[in-house]
Amino acid sequence: DAKTTQPTSMDCAEGRAANLPCNHSTISGNEYVYWYRQIHSQGPQYIIHGLKNNETNEMASLIITEDRKSSTLILPHATLRDTAVYYCIFRNSGNTPLVFGKGTRLSVIA
Amino acid sequence: GAGVSQTPSNKVTEKGKYVELRCDPISGHTALYWYRQSLGQGPEFLIYFQGTGAADDSGLPNDRFFAVRPEGSVSTLKIQRTERGDSAVYLCASSPTGPNQPQHFGDGTRLSIL
Numbered sequence: 001d002a003k004t005t006q007p008t009s010m011d012c013a014e015g016r017a018a019n020l021p022c023n024h025s026t027i028s029g030n031e032y033v034y035w036y037r038q039i040h041s042q043g044p045q046y047i048i049h050g051l052k053n054n055e056t057n058e059m060a061s062l063i064i065t066e067d068r069k070s071s072t073l074i075l076p077h078a079t080l081r082d083t084a085v086y087y088c089i090f091r092n093s094g095n096t097p098l099v100f101g102k103g104t105r106l107s108v109i110a
Numbered sequence: 111g112a113g114v115s116q117t118p119s120n121k122v123t124e125k126g127k128y129v130e131l132r133c134d135p136i137s138g139h140t141a142l143y144w145y146r147q148s149l150g151q152g153p154e155f156l157i158y159f160q161g162t163g164a165a166d167d168s169g170l171p172n173d174r175f176f177a178v179r180p181e182g183s184v185s186t187l188k189i190q191r192t193e194r195g196d197s198a199v200y201l202c203a204s205s206p207t208g209p210n211q212p213q214h215f216g217d218g219t220r221l222s223i224l
Binding site for chain 1: 143158165207212213215218
């Protein structure tokens with residue numbers, strides 16, 4: 001069973017920042033937070049991951065709380081192509097399989 | 111560069127038939143994963159290969175499901191005596207060896223059992 005909690009759905013206006021929350025209160029000290037997204041009819045796409053420091057790449061920023069029990073994925077300027085299901089997952093540093101929940105369905109609206 | 115390739119993209123077959131689904135991972139990726147995704151759900155893990163060997167097959171639902179990766183590259187997922195409940199999107203992912211390596215997914219094979 002998935003161990004993260006995410007809202008079922010969210011809307012965001014095009015051009016605005018999309019902030020997607022995730023609770024992972026049972027995360028262990030050696031487990032990383034990963035974010036993936038899945039656009040309709042495609043496979044999941046890796047976005048970003050982190051352990052305890054905030055991370056940023058060309059796609060998004062990841063903010064992890066100090067107690068590591070929750071995190072927020074930020075898409076700074078959402079576009080219509082960002083409409084997708086976003087999954088928050090935590091796993092250890094090995095090559096363990098991913099455990100997906102139902103994710104958050106983000107709809108970017110023009 | 112080339113991503114994970116899965117063939118066929120769609121497969122329709124009758125109940126009771128045998129099917130094979132193929133996955134070509136990203137070149138050089140030693141870890142390969144199979145997942146299954148039903149409508150409205152997140153992907154569910156089936157089996158994971160490290161090189162040629164299955165490191166974890168705990169997600170395979172029953173003995174009708176089997177997967178191989180004989181040369182440590184291409185993998186084939188095999189389903190015998192298919193049932194209507196096997197209908198789903200079958201996803202393959204690969205990653206390099208090493209800590210904190212993200213998995214990269216193909217677009218899946220949509221399997222429909224009539």
